[in-house]
Amino acid sequence: MRDFLIIYVNGRRHEVRGRRAFQSLSHFLRYDLGLIGTKVVCAEGDCGSCTVFVGRHEGDKLTYRTVTSCIQFLYQLDCTHIVTIEGLKYDGQLNPVQQAMVKCQGSQCGFCTPGIVVSMCAMFEKKRDVNADDLRGALVGNLCRCTGYDSIVKSGLAVDTTTLRRLDDLYPPDAIVSDLIKTAGESVRVTDQKTFFKAVTIDEAARFRAENPDCMIISGGTDVGVQMNKCLRDPRSILSLAGMQALRGIEVKDDAIVAGANATIAEMEAFTRDVLPEYSRLLYYFGSPPIKNAATIGGNVGNGSPIADSIPAIYAMNGEVELVGTSGSRRVNIHDYYTGYKKTVQKPDELIARVIIPLPKAGETLKLYKISRRKDLDISAFTAAIWMRHRGNSIDDVRIVYGGVAANILRLRQTEDFLRGQAFTLSNLQHAGKIARSEVKPISDVRGSADYRLQLGENILTKFFIDVSGTTSGNGNGWNDGNGNGNGNGHSVDPTLEGIAGEVH
Ligand SMILES: Cc1cc2nc3c(=O)[nH]c(=O)nc-3n(C[C@H](O)[C@H](O)[C@H](O)COP(=O)(O)OP(=O)(O)OC[C@H]3O[C@@H](n4cnc5c(N)ncnc54)[C@H](O)[C@@H]3O)c2cc1C
Ligand code: FES
Ligand code: FES
Secondary structure: OOOOEEEOOOOOOEEEEEHHHOOOOHHHHHHHOOOOOOOOOOOOOOOOOEEEEEEEOOOOOOEEEEHHHHOOOOHHHEEEEEEHHHOOOOOOOOHHHHHHHHHHHOOOOOOOOHHHHHHHHHHHHHOOOOOOOHHHHOOOOOOOOOEEEEHHHHHHOOOHHOOOOOOOHHHHHHHHHHHHHHOOOOEEEEOOOOEEOOOOOOOHHHHHHHHOOOOEEEEOOHHHHHHHHHHOOOOOOOEEOOHHHHHOOOOEEEEEEEEEEEEHHHHHHHHHHHOHHHHEEEEEEEOOOHHHHHHHHHHHHHHHOOOOOOOOHHOOOOOOOEEEEEEEEEEEEEHEEEEEEEEEEEOOOEEEEEEEEOOOOOOEEEEEEEEEEEOOOOOEEEEEEEEEEEEOOEEEEEEEEEEEOOOOOOEOHHHHHOOOOEEEEEEHHHHHHOOOOOOOOOOEEOOOOOHHHHHHHHHHHHHHHHHHHHHHHEEEEOOOOOOOOOOOOOOOOOOOOOOOOOOEE
């Protein structure tokens, strides 16, 4: 077991010991290494000015993804290669993205510019031939308060991609990877007033949990990083799961998606593009690229927010959470997992190992909705997941799940009872909406008033009917399976529905 972290920054190896291991990555870059090109504005992952690359070795390759360094702590980053804005220059010159930003006046005060350049470079790592939409998508997590996005997008379109060098070219991976392969399998424990433990096996993690029942688990850190920066949490003992290979990976097994708890939201979005496109479509609107690159499915479920975006689909598909602890593993149906606001049946020594999401079968429809005040990078005001099985034109079975209307994600059993056995018609879905309204007890907060959420709870069932049937008239004219694989003559329509304002995804 090591008592220090190994972190590469712009090709240089660093060993980080003691108290220094407990700081955020942005703090380490700026104050320990003097790399002040990385800026900090919000310190909560929202503005993207602190965006950097994190490279992790996958086999003999280094795979780079962007993250917001203000909410990443060093102890999550053992055995990684960080590339900052300073590390993107070459031959003593600005790189072609930076040159285009200068030429097209993509920067004024410059505070957002390093993050914007890193995000653009990440996009060009994946794809050279980009259009304005690609650029806007890549910059969802980067706020600019003074330049305006027209010049920034123009800069991106003006980049001379023929002279752009890839990260693997700037930092040949062989030497870094051979060091990381040797060291990444080692657990790490650092104690300095606080204790941090990076487990590499489930056994080690469960034992540490059992010995330190109050320890805080950290996966991607996108929830706890914000809480710690805002002084809402100051754990004495921290268990990082970032090094646990057993919690990685996503597969389809027995007609279900089986996702390791460490699967990131970006990986879930990519994996489900083919197998469950409706889920992938919804996850597109989760946070921003750097948030999705760090945030995990285990963290979203473990955090247990009533407005978490990944969870309603797990409820609607009757999914499960696999927990592991010192006495082995067990699967808990998601409907039995939460016992109150952010309370679960998880025992003190347990952690989430996997999340299981059954796939819809023929004759089944899943539709997912996220309503937020802004189209991109916004927390949901209301979410809904509706699964329905039909026989002919009647509703054989249904599960309706809403988020943002109670302390926990809520299943609407009375509404479901009414709909089972009914014809799939607009009037039945409208009537169901009235029952749904009576089943929820939303509160008013910054994201929406209780009245607004009540109206959404009622109207979303009408929207579901229109999306699935492709008609606003009384009777459905065929089912679209709603999973992105149209098998009826329906198509997705998005009329303005009374009471539904804001962005509907
Ligand atoms: C800018 C920004 C935008 C965001 N946008 C969205 C959004 O659009 N939709 C959304 O749903 N969320 C959003 N979030 C919240 C957050 O990104 C998600 O909840 C994310 O999935 C958390 O995953 P994580 O791995 O980062 O969790 P962490 O922060 O590491 O952990 C979260 C909680 O889960 C627990 N935990 C983590 N892993 C496990 C495990 N394996 N077993 C048991 N407990 C565990 C931790 O102890 C902690 O209590 C956003 C956050 C930020 C900062
Ligand atoms: S400082 Fe705003 S995202 Fe990090
Ligand atoms: S240039 Fe000032 S915030 Fe973007």
